Amino acid sequence: MEPPKIWREKRQRYLALGISCKKCGKRSFPLSEYCPYCGTNDVEEYRLAETGKILYFTNVSMASNEMAFNAPYCLGIIELNDGIKVTGQIIDCDYKDLKNGMEVKMVFRILARDGHEGLIKYGFKFTSI
Amino acid sequence: MNKVGIVSYGSYIPKYRISVEEIAHIWGEDATELKNQLQVPKKSVLGLDEDVVTMAVESARNAVNLWDGDPKLIGAIYVGSESHPYAVKPTATIVSEALPTGKEIMAADLEFACKAGTAGMQMCFGLVKSDMINYGLAIGSDDSQAKPSDPLEYTAAAGSAAILIGREGIIAELEGTYSVTSDTPDFWRREGATYPSHGQRFTGKPAYFQHSIDATKGMMNQLQTNPSDYDYVVFHQPNTKFPLSVAKMLGFTKEQVELSLVCRHIGNTYSASSMLGLNRILEKASSGERILMTSYGSGAGSDSFSFMVTDKIEELQAYPFDIEYYIKRTIDINYGLYTRYKGLLK
Numbered sequence: 001m002e003p004p005k006i007w008r009e010k011r012q013r014y015l016a017l018g019i020s021c022k023k024c025g026k027r028s029f030p031l032s033e034y035c036p037y038c039g040t041n042d043v044e045e046y047r048l049a050e051t052g053k054i055l056y057f058t059n060v061s062m063a064s065n066e067m068a069f070n071a072p073y074c075l076g077i078i079e080l081n082d083g084i085k086v087t088g089q090i091i092d093c094d095y096k097d098l099k100n101g102m103e104v105k106m107v108f109r110i111l112a113r114d115g116h117e118g119l120i121k122y123g124f125k126f127t128s129i
Numbered sequence: 130m131n132k133v134g135i136v137s138y139g140s141y142i143p144k145y146r147i148s149v150e151e152i153a154h155i156w157g158e159d160a161t162e163l164k165n166q167l168q169v170p171k172k173s174v175l176g177l178d179e180d181v182v183t184m185a186v187e188s189a190r191n192a193v194n195l196w197d198g199d200p201k202l203i204g205a206i207y208v209g210s211e212s213h214p215y216a217v218k219p220t221a222t223i224v225s226e227a228l229p230t231g232k233e234i235m236a237a238d239l240e241f242a243c244k245a246g247t248a249g250m251q252m253c254f255g256l257v258k259s260d261m262i263n264y265g266l267a268i269g270s271d272d273s274q275a276k277p278s279d280p281l282e283y284t285a286a287a288g289s290a291a292i293l294i295g296r297e298g299i300i301a302e303l304e305g306t307y308s309v310t311s312d313t314p315d316f317w318r319r320e321g322a323t324y325p326s327h328g329q330r331f332t333g334k335p336a337y338f339q340h341s342i343d344a345t346k347g348m349m350n351q352l353q354t355n356p357s358d359y360d361y362v363v364f365h366q367p368n369t370k371f372p373l374s375v376a377k378m379l380g381f382t383k384e385q386v387e388l389s390l391v392c393r394h395i396g397n398t399y400s401a402s403s404m405l406g407l408n409r410i411l412e413k414a415s416s417g418e419r420i421l422m423t424s425y426g427s428g429a430g431s432d433s434f435s436f437m438v439t440d441k442i443e444e445l446q447a448y449p450f451d452i453e454y455y456i457k458r459t460i461d462i463n464y465g466l467y468t469r470y471k472g473l474l475k
Protein backbone atom coordinates (compact mmCIF):
# COMPACT_ATOMS: atom_id res chain seq x y z
CA MET A 1 0.00 0.00 0.00
CA GLU A 2 1.90 3.02 -1.27
CA PRO A 3 1.57 6.30 0.69
CA PRO A 4 1.33 8.50 -2.46
CA LYS A 5 -1.58 6.48 -3.86
CA ILE A 6 -3.43 6.46 -0.53
CA TRP A 7 -2.89 10.19 -0.24
CA ARG A 8 -4.03 10.94 -3.81
CA GLU A 9 -7.23 8.93 -3.52
CA LYS A 10 -8.20 9.84 0.04
CA ARG A 11 -10.76 12.58 -0.73
CA GLN A 12 -12.58 10.47 -3.27
CA ARG A 13 -12.71 7.50 -0.91
CA TYR A 14 -13.62 9.47 2.22
CA LEU A 15 -16.17 11.79 0.66
CA ALA A 16 -17.48 9.71 -2.30
CA LEU A 17 -16.67 12.37 -4.85
CA GLY A 18 -17.82 12.31 -8.44
CA ILE A 19 -18.19 15.06 -11.02
CA SER A 20 -20.98 17.23 -12.27
CA CYS A 21 -20.64 18.36 -15.92
CA LYS A 22 -21.17 22.06 -16.49
CA LYS A 23 -21.83 21.48 -20.21
CA CYS A 24 -24.26 18.53 -20.44
CA GLY A 25 -25.41 18.68 -16.81
CA LYS A 26 -24.82 14.98 -16.17
CA ARG A 27 -23.27 13.69 -12.96
CA SER A 28 -20.94 10.73 -12.81
CA PHE A 29 -18.68 8.69 -10.59
CA PRO A 30 -15.72 8.41 -10.06
CA LEU A 31 -13.82 11.67 -9.95
CA SER A 32 -12.41 12.51 -13.38
CA GLU A 33 -11.08 15.49 -15.30
CA TYR A 34 -13.42 14.73 -18.20
CA CYS A 35 -17.15 14.13 -18.47
CA PRO A 36 -17.69 10.51 -19.59
CA TYR A 37 -20.85 11.56 -21.47
CA CYS A 38 -19.72 14.56 -23.57
CA GLY A 39 -15.94 14.59 -23.10
CA THR A 40 -15.62 18.18 -21.89
CA ASN A 41 -13.20 19.08 -19.11
CA ASP A 42 -15.59 21.75 -17.89
CA VAL A 43 -16.56 19.70 -14.81
CA GLU A 44 -16.80 20.31 -11.07
CA GLU A 45 -16.51 18.08 -8.03
CA TYR A 46 -19.73 16.62 -6.77
CA ARG A 47 -20.37 14.78 -3.49
CA LEU A 48 -22.65 11.76 -4.03
CA ALA A 49 -25.95 11.30 -2.20
CA GLU A 50 -25.46 9.44 1.09
CA THR A 51 -28.47 7.14 0.78
CA GLY A 52 -29.80 4.83 -1.90
CA LYS A 53 -31.02 1.32 -2.58
CA ILE A 54 -29.49 -2.00 -3.55
CA LEU A 55 -29.81 -2.87 -7.25
CA TYR A 56 -27.73 -6.07 -7.35
CA PHE A 57 -25.58 -7.87 -4.82
CA THR A 58 -23.28 -10.84 -4.47
CA ASN A 59 -21.16 -12.57 -1.86
CA VAL A 60 -17.36 -12.36 -2.14
CA SER A 61 -15.48 -15.16 -0.40
CA MET A 62 -12.20 -15.10 -2.37
CA ALA A 63 -10.80 -11.73 -1.33
CA SER A 64 -7.44 -10.13 -2.04
CA ASN A 65 -4.83 -10.26 0.75
CA GLU A 66 -5.53 -6.74 1.93
CA MET A 67 -9.26 -7.39 2.18
CA ALA A 68 -9.19 -10.97 3.45
CA PHE A 69 -9.57 -9.74 7.05
CA ASN A 70 -13.18 -8.98 6.36
CA ALA A 71 -14.13 -11.85 4.01
CA PRO A 72 -16.60 -13.17 3.16
CA TYR A 73 -18.31 -9.87 2.43
CA CYS A 74 -21.26 -8.64 0.41
CA LEU A 75 -20.65 -6.46 -2.61
CA GLY A 76 -23.46 -4.53 -4.26
CA ILE A 77 -24.34 -2.05 -6.92
CA ILE A 78 -26.17 0.77 -5.20
CA GLU A 79 -28.43 3.26 -6.92
CA LEU A 80 -28.01 6.42 -4.89
CA ASN A 81 -30.87 8.86 -4.40
CA ASP A 82 -29.24 11.21 -6.91
CA GLY A 83 -29.47 8.49 -9.59
CA ILE A 84 -25.75 7.65 -9.68
CA LYS A 85 -24.82 3.97 -9.46
CA VAL A 86 -21.78 2.91 -7.45
CA THR A 87 -20.23 -0.38 -6.42
CA GLY A 88 -19.51 -0.87 -2.75
CA GLN A 89 -19.41 -3.29 0.14
CA ILE A 90 -22.62 -3.79 2.08
CA ILE A 91 -21.61 -4.42 5.67
CA ASP A 92 -23.06 -5.41 9.06
CA CYS A 93 -25.47 -7.81 7.40
CA ASP A 94 -25.87 -11.44 6.39
CA TYR A 95 -25.86 -12.22 2.68
CA LYS A 96 -29.07 -14.21 3.14
CA ASP A 97 -30.87 -11.16 4.57
CA LEU A 98 -30.10 -8.85 1.64
CA LYS A 99 -32.83 -7.96 -0.84
CA ASN A 100 -32.95 -5.92 -4.00
CA GLY A 101 -34.41 -2.50 -3.28
CA MET A 102 -33.22 -2.51 0.34
CA GLU A 103 -32.45 1.00 1.59
CA VAL A 104 -28.83 1.69 2.50
CA LYS A 105 -26.71 4.58 3.75
CA MET A 106 -23.06 5.39 3.28
CA VAL A 107 -20.74 4.76 6.22
CA PHE A 108 -17.03 5.30 6.85
CA ARG A 109 -15.07 2.06 7.24
CA ILE A 110 -11.70 0.36 6.84
CA LEU A 111 -11.29 -0.76 3.21
CA ALA A 112 -7.95 -2.49 3.63
CA ARG A 113 -5.10 -2.95 6.10
CA ASP A 114 -1.49 -3.34 5.02
CA GLY A 115 -0.52 -6.06 7.49
CA HIS A 116 0.08 -5.10 11.14
CA GLU A 117 2.59 -2.35 10.49
CA GLY A 118 1.47 -0.73 7.26
CA LEU A 119 -1.13 1.88 6.49
CA ILE A 120 -4.87 1.55 6.96
CA LYS A 121 -7.03 2.52 3.99
CA TYR A 122 -10.36 4.10 4.87
CA GLY A 123 -13.35 4.85 2.67
CA PHE A 124 -17.07 4.50 2.14
CA LYS A 125 -19.18 1.38 2.31
CA PHE A 126 -22.91 0.84 2.72
CA THR A 127 -25.12 -0.48 5.49
CA SER A 128 -28.87 -1.06 5.71
CA ILE A 129 -30.76 1.73 7.46
CA MET B 130 -18.46 37.59 29.11
CA ASN B 131 -18.80 35.54 25.95
CA LYS B 132 -21.29 32.76 26.05
CA VAL B 133 -20.05 29.34 25.08
CA GLY B 134 -21.80 26.00 24.91
CA ILE B 135 -22.73 22.88 23.02
CA VAL B 136 -24.16 23.56 19.56
CA SER B 137 -24.53 19.97 18.37
CA TYR B 138 -23.81 16.37 19.29
CA GLY B 139 -23.48 13.02 17.54
CA SER B 140 -23.18 9.41 18.61
CA TYR B 141 -22.09 6.11 17.16
CA ILE B 142 -22.32 2.57 18.52
CA PRO B 143 -21.30 -0.51 16.50
CA LYS B 144 -23.92 -3.12 15.73
CA TYR B 145 -22.42 -6.27 17.28
CA ARG B 146 -23.20 -7.42 20.84
CA ILE B 147 -21.90 -10.17 23.07
CA SER B 148 -23.81 -11.16 26.20
CA VAL B 149 -22.45 -11.70 29.69
CA GLU B 150 -23.79 -15.29 29.49
CA GLU B 151 -21.72 -15.97 26.38
CA ILE B 152 -18.47 -14.77 28.03
CA ALA B 153 -19.23 -16.30 31.44
CA HIS B 154 -19.88 -19.67 29.79
CA ILE B 155 -16.31 -19.73 28.42
CA TRP B 156 -14.70 -19.00 31.79
CA GLY B 157 -17.07 -20.96 34.01
CA GLU B 158 -18.30 -17.85 35.81
CA ASP B 159 -21.79 -17.24 37.19
CA ALA B 160 -23.55 -15.01 34.64
CA THR B 161 -26.47 -14.16 36.91
CA GLU B 162 -24.15 -13.02 39.68
CA LEU B 163 -22.09 -10.95 37.21
CA LYS B 164 -25.19 -9.30 35.74
CA ASN B 165 -26.41 -8.37 39.21
CA GLN B 166 -23.02 -6.90 40.05
CA LEU B 167 -22.37 -4.98 36.85
CA GLN B 168 -25.92 -4.41 35.55
CA VAL B 169 -24.55 -4.72 32.03
CA PRO B 170 -26.27 -7.63 30.22
CA LYS B 171 -24.37 -7.23 26.94
CA LYS B 172 -21.68 -5.06 25.42
CA SER B 173 -21.04 -3.57 21.98
CA VAL B 174 -18.30 -5.01 19.77
CA LEU B 175 -16.66 -3.47 16.71
CA GLY B 176 -17.15 -4.91 13.25
CA LEU B 177 -14.11 -6.29 11.41
CA ASP B 178 -13.73 -3.12 9.35
CA GLU B 179 -14.19 -0.64 12.20
CA ASP B 180 -11.80 1.09 14.58
CA VAL B 181 -11.57 4.25 16.67
CA VAL B 182 -11.16 6.34 13.50
CA THR B 183 -14.27 5.01 11.72
CA MET B 184 -16.39 5.40 14.87
CA ALA B 185 -15.06 8.93 15.44
CA VAL B 186 -15.95 9.86 11.85
CA GLU B 187 -19.49 8.45 12.16
CA SER B 188 -20.20 10.31 15.41
CA ALA B 189 -18.62 13.51 14.05
CA ARG B 190 -20.68 13.31 10.85
CA ASN B 191 -23.83 12.79 12.92
CA ALA B 192 -22.98 15.92 14.93
CA VAL B 193 -22.33 17.97 11.79
CA ASN B 194 -25.43 16.69 9.95
CA LEU B 195 -27.66 17.45 12.94
CA TRP B 196 -26.14 20.93 13.24
CA ASP B 197 -26.55 21.51 9.50
CA GLY B 198 -23.72 24.06 9.46
CA ASP B 199 -20.58 24.28 7.34
CA PRO B 200 -17.83 22.01 8.74
CA LYS B 201 -15.29 24.46 7.27
CA LEU B 202 -16.16 26.77 10.19
CA ILE B 203 -14.74 24.24 12.67
CA GLY B 204 -11.40 25.50 13.98
CA ALA B 205 -10.26 22.60 16.16
CA ILE B 206 -10.69 18.84 16.44
CA TYR B 207 -9.55 16.84 19.44
CA VAL B 208 -10.02 13.07 19.58
CA GLY B 209 -9.68 11.41 22.96
CA SER B 210 -9.04 7.66 23.02
CA GLU B 211 -6.86 5.00 24.57
CA SER B 212 -7.17 2.82 21.48
CA HIS B 213 -6.13 4.97 18.51
CA PRO B 214 -5.28 2.59 15.63
CA TYR B 215 -1.92 4.24 15.03
CA ALA B 216 0.64 4.82 17.78
CA VAL B 217 2.03 7.57 15.54
CA LYS B 218 -0.36 9.19 12.99
CA PRO B 219 -3.23 11.16 14.43
CA THR B 220 -6.85 10.06 14.30
CA ALA B 221 -7.87 13.75 14.25
CA THR B 222 -6.31 14.26 10.80
CA ILE B 223 -8.48 11.55 9.26
CA VAL B 224 -11.64 12.80 10.97
CA SER B 225 -10.91 16.32 9.75
CA GLU B 226 -10.54 15.21 6.14
CA ALA B 227 -13.61 12.96 6.30
CA LEU B 228 -16.00 15.72 7.39
CA PRO B 229 -14.39 17.63 5.62
CA THR B 230 -13.21 20.66 7.58
CA GLY B 231 -10.81 23.14 6.02
CA LYS B 232 -7.07 22.64 6.26
CA GLU B 233 -6.65 25.63 8.60
CA ILE B 234 -7.56 23.76 11.74
CA MET B 235 -5.96 22.86 15.06
CA ALA B 236 -5.98 19.13 15.71
CA ALA B 237 -4.57 16.58 18.11
CA ASP B 238 -5.22 13.19 19.63
CA LEU B 239 -5.57 13.12 23.39
CA GLU B 240 -5.05 10.37 25.95
CA PHE B 241 -6.30 10.38 29.53
CA ALA B 242 -7.90 6.94 29.86
CA CYS B 243 -11.69 7.42 29.92
CA LYS B 244 -11.69 11.20 30.22
CA ALA B 245 -9.65 12.18 27.16
CA GLY B 246 -12.86 13.19 25.34
CA THR B 247 -13.99 15.59 28.06
CA ALA B 248 -10.46 17.03 28.20
CA GLY B 249 -11.02 17.85 24.51
CA MET B 250 -14.33 19.51 25.39
CA GLN B 251 -12.57 21.77 27.88
CA MET B 252 -9.94 22.72 25.28
CA CYS B 253 -12.69 23.61 22.79
CA PHE B 254 -14.64 25.63 25.38
CA GLY B 255 -11.47 27.59 26.17
CA LEU B 256 -10.58 28.24 22.53
CA VAL B 257 -14.12 29.38 21.64
CA LYS B 258 -14.46 31.50 24.75
CA SER B 259 -11.17 33.26 24.04
CA ASP B 260 -12.25 33.93 20.43
CA MET B 261 -9.43 31.86 18.93
CA ILE B 262 -11.91 29.67 17.02
CA ASN B 263 -15.62 29.78 16.16
CA TYR B 264 -16.36 26.10 16.60
CA GLY B 265 -14.46 23.17 18.09
CA LEU B 266 -15.21 19.47 17.85
CA ALA B 267 -14.39 17.18 20.79
CA ILE B 268 -14.65 13.45 20.25
CA GLY B 269 -14.36 10.51 22.59
CA SER B 270 -13.95 7.21 20.73
CA ASP B 271 -12.78 3.89 22.10
CA ASP B 272 -12.51 0.23 21.25
CA SER B 273 -11.43 -0.87 24.67
CA GLN B 274 -9.37 -3.99 25.17
CA ALA B 275 -9.61 -6.50 28.00
CA LYS B 276 -7.49 -9.54 28.65
CA PRO B 277 -9.57 -12.69 28.05
CA SER B 278 -11.07 -13.87 31.37
CA ASP B 279 -10.28 -10.55 33.09
CA PRO B 280 -13.35 -9.07 34.86
CA LEU B 281 -13.14 -6.14 32.42
CA GLU B 282 -13.95 -8.47 29.53
CA TYR B 283 -17.64 -8.34 30.51
CA THR B 284 -17.89 -4.58 30.06
CA ALA B 285 -15.08 -3.33 27.77
CA ALA B 286 -17.11 -2.06 24.81
CA ALA B 287 -16.90 0.21 21.78
CA GLY B 288 -18.54 3.50 20.85
CA SER B 289 -18.00 7.15 20.01
CA ALA B 290 -19.50 10.52 20.90
CA ALA B 291 -18.84 13.91 19.32
CA ILE B 292 -19.69 17.29 20.86
CA LEU B 293 -19.60 20.44 18.75
CA ILE B 294 -18.83 23.54 20.78
CA GLY B 295 -19.40 27.13 19.78
CA ARG B 296 -20.91 30.48 20.72
CA GLU B 297 -23.74 30.69 18.17
CA GLY B 298 -26.77 28.40 18.20
CA ILE B 299 -26.04 27.11 21.70
CA ILE B 300 -28.35 24.27 22.82
CA ALA B 301 -26.69 23.80 26.22
CA GLU B 302 -24.78 26.72 27.66
CA LEU B 303 -21.67 26.02 29.73
CA GLU B 304 -22.09 27.43 33.25
CA GLY B 305 -18.78 26.18 34.53
CA THR B 306 -16.19 23.42 34.46
CA TYR B 307 -13.97 22.09 37.22
CA SER B 308 -11.29 19.39 37.23
CA VAL B 309 -9.29 17.34 39.68
CA THR B 310 -6.12 15.40 38.87
CA SER B 311 -3.87 13.16 40.95
CA ASP B 312 -1.24 10.50 40.30
CA THR B 313 -3.26 7.36 41.07
CA PRO B 314 -2.14 3.98 39.65
CA ASP B 315 -5.57 2.33 39.31
CA PHE B 316 -5.43 1.28 35.64
CA TRP B 317 -2.67 1.43 33.04
CA ARG B 318 -1.26 -0.01 29.86
CA ARG B 319 2.45 0.19 29.03
CA GLU B 320 3.62 1.07 25.51
CA GLY B 321 3.53 -2.08 23.39
CA ALA B 322 1.35 -4.03 25.84
CA THR B 323 -1.79 -5.50 24.28
CA TYR B 324 -3.99 -5.38 27.36
CA PRO B 325 -4.36 -2.97 30.24
CA SER B 326 -3.67 -3.91 33.85
CA HIS B 327 -5.59 -2.66 36.85
CA GLY B 328 -5.43 -2.54 40.61
CA GLN B 329 -8.50 -4.75 41.13
CA ARG B 330 -10.55 -3.23 44.00
CA PHE B 331 -8.22 -0.21 44.10
CA THR B 332 -10.00 1.07 40.97
CA GLY B 333 -13.06 1.92 43.09
CA LYS B 334 -12.78 3.99 46.22
CA PRO B 335 -9.56 6.08 45.91
CA ALA B 336 -9.85 6.28 42.14
CA TYR B 337 -13.31 6.44 40.49
CA PHE B 338 -15.31 7.51 43.53
CA GLN B 339 -12.87 9.99 45.07
CA HIS B 340 -12.19 11.86 41.83
CA SER B 341 -15.81 11.88 40.63
CA ILE B 342 -16.94 13.17 44.03
CA ASP B 343 -14.20 15.81 44.35
CA ALA B 344 -14.79 17.20 40.85
CA THR B 345 -18.58 17.23 41.20
CA LYS B 346 -18.47 18.88 44.64
CA GLY B 347 -15.91 21.39 43.38
CA MET B 348 -18.15 22.21 40.40
CA MET B 349 -21.22 22.73 42.58
CA ASN B 350 -19.23 24.73 45.11
CA GLN B 351 -17.93 27.02 42.37
CA LEU B 352 -21.45 27.71 41.07
CA GLN B 353 -23.12 27.57 44.50
CA THR B 354 -25.49 24.85 43.28
CA ASN B 355 -26.93 21.74 44.92
CA PRO B 356 -27.86 18.32 43.53
CA SER B 357 -31.53 19.38 43.56
CA ASP B 358 -30.74 22.25 41.14
CA TYR B 359 -30.08 19.69 38.39
CA ASP B 360 -32.57 17.79 36.26
CA TYR B 361 -29.98 15.32 34.99
CA VAL B 362 -26.59 14.12 36.11
CA VAL B 363 -24.06 12.07 34.13
CA PHE B 364 -21.05 10.16 35.43
CA HIS B 365 -18.47 7.92 33.79
CA GLN B 366 -19.93 4.43 33.38
CA PRO B 367 -17.40 1.59 33.83
CA ASN B 368 -20.50 -0.47 34.69
CA THR B 369 -24.03 0.58 35.65
CA LYS B 370 -23.52 0.21 39.38
CA PHE B 371 -20.70 2.77 39.82
CA PRO B 372 -22.56 5.84 38.46
CA LEU B 373 -25.65 4.89 40.47
CA SER B 374 -23.51 4.59 43.63
CA VAL B 375 -21.59 7.83 43.14
CA ALA B 376 -24.83 9.68 42.38
CA LYS B 377 -26.27 8.43 45.67
CA MET B 378 -23.13 9.37 47.63
CA LEU B 379 -23.40 12.93 46.29
CA GLY B 380 -27.10 13.27 47.05
CA PHE B 381 -28.53 12.82 43.55
CA THR B 382 -31.58 10.62 43.02
CA LYS B 383 -31.77 7.53 40.81
CA GLU B 384 -34.15 9.44 38.52
CA GLN B 385 -31.57 12.19 37.88
CA VAL B 386 -28.95 9.69 36.70
CA GLU B 387 -31.08 7.00 35.02
CA LEU B 388 -31.46 8.53 31.52
CA SER B 389 -27.67 8.85 31.13
CA LEU B 390 -26.99 5.15 31.71
CA VAL B 391 -26.15 4.09 28.14
CA CYS B 392 -23.83 1.52 29.78
CA ARG B 393 -26.88 -0.53 30.71
CA HIS B 394 -27.34 -1.31 27.00
CA ILE B 395 -23.83 -1.43 25.55
CA GLY B 396 -21.21 -1.57 28.34
CA ASN B 397 -18.28 0.73 29.05
CA THR B 398 -17.23 2.79 26.03
CA TYR B 399 -14.28 4.41 27.88
CA SER B 400 -13.61 7.88 26.39
CA ALA B 401 -17.11 7.92 24.90
CA SER B 402 -18.86 6.76 28.06
CA SER B 403 -19.85 9.96 29.87
CA MET B 404 -20.19 11.83 26.55
CA LEU B 405 -22.70 9.28 25.22
CA GLY B 406 -24.56 9.72 28.51
CA LEU B 407 -24.63 13.47 27.92
CA ASN B 408 -25.79 12.98 24.32
CA ARG B 409 -28.69 10.80 25.48
CA ILE B 410 -29.80 13.59 27.82
CA LEU B 411 -29.47 16.23 25.08
CA GLU B 412 -31.74 14.08 22.90
CA LYS B 413 -34.52 14.34 25.53
CA ALA B 414 -33.91 17.51 27.58
CA SER B 415 -36.12 20.60 27.51
CA SER B 416 -35.34 24.29 27.59
CA GLY B 417 -34.41 25.55 31.06
CA GLU B 418 -33.27 22.17 32.34
CA ARG B 419 -29.89 21.84 33.98
CA ILE B 420 -27.32 19.07 33.41
CA LEU B 421 -24.30 18.17 35.50
CA MET B 422 -21.70 15.92 33.93
CA THR B 423 -18.58 14.44 35.53
CA SER B 424 -16.18 12.23 33.62
CA TYR B 425 -13.52 10.01 35.12
CA GLY B 426 -10.22 8.89 33.64
CA SER B 427 -7.91 6.42 35.32
CA GLY B 428 -4.52 7.63 36.25
CA ALA B 429 -6.48 9.66 37.51
CA GLY B 430 -8.75 12.65 37.11
CA SER B 431 -12.28 13.94 36.64
CA ASP B 432 -13.75 16.82 34.61
CA SER B 433 -17.06 18.23 35.79
CA PHE B 434 -19.36 20.48 33.73
CA SER B 435 -22.58 22.34 34.43
CA PHE B 436 -24.92 23.08 31.50
CA MET B 437 -28.14 25.05 31.12
CA VAL B 438 -30.33 23.80 28.25
CA THR B 439 -31.56 26.59 25.94
CA ASP B 440 -34.72 26.97 23.83
CA LYS B 441 -32.69 25.98 20.74
CA ILE B 442 -32.59 22.37 21.91
CA GLU B 443 -35.83 21.30 20.22
CA GLU B 444 -34.48 22.14 16.77
CA LEU B 445 -31.74 19.57 17.38
CA GLN B 446 -33.72 16.64 18.71
CA ALA B 447 -35.41 15.06 15.69
CA TYR B 448 -32.54 13.09 14.18
CA PRO B 449 -32.90 9.54 12.86
CA PHE B 450 -29.44 8.31 13.89
CA ASP B 451 -29.69 8.95 17.62
CA ILE B 452 -28.54 6.71 20.48
CA GLU B 453 -31.86 4.84 20.50
CA TYR B 454 -31.30 3.93 16.82
CA TYR B 455 -27.87 2.51 17.57
CA ILE B 456 -29.00 0.71 20.74
CA LYS B 457 -31.79 -1.04 18.85
CA ARG B 458 -29.84 -2.21 15.77
CA THR B 459 -27.96 -5.24 17.02
CA ILE B 460 -26.43 -8.51 15.83
CA ASP B 461 -25.63 -10.92 18.66
CA ILE B 462 -22.36 -12.83 18.30
CA ASN B 463 -20.94 -15.79 20.19
CA TYR B 464 -17.51 -15.97 21.84
CA GLY B 465 -16.00 -17.68 18.81
CA LEU B 466 -16.90 -14.80 16.51
CA TYR B 467 -15.94 -12.36 19.25
CA THR B 468 -12.35 -13.68 19.24
CA ARG B 469 -12.19 -13.01 15.50
CA TYR B 470 -13.79 -9.55 15.74
CA LYS B 471 -11.51 -8.48 18.59
CA GLY B 472 -8.41 -9.86 16.85
CA LEU B 473 -7.73 -12.28 19.70
CA LEU B 474 -6.56 -14.95 17.28
CA LYS B 475 -2.96 -14.18 16.45
Ligand SMILES: [Zn+2]
Pocket residue numbers: 021022023024025026035036037038039040
Ligand atom coordinates in the same frame (compact mmCIF):
# COMPACT_ATOMS: atom_id res chain seq x y z
ZN1 LIG C 1 -20.88 16.32 -19.94
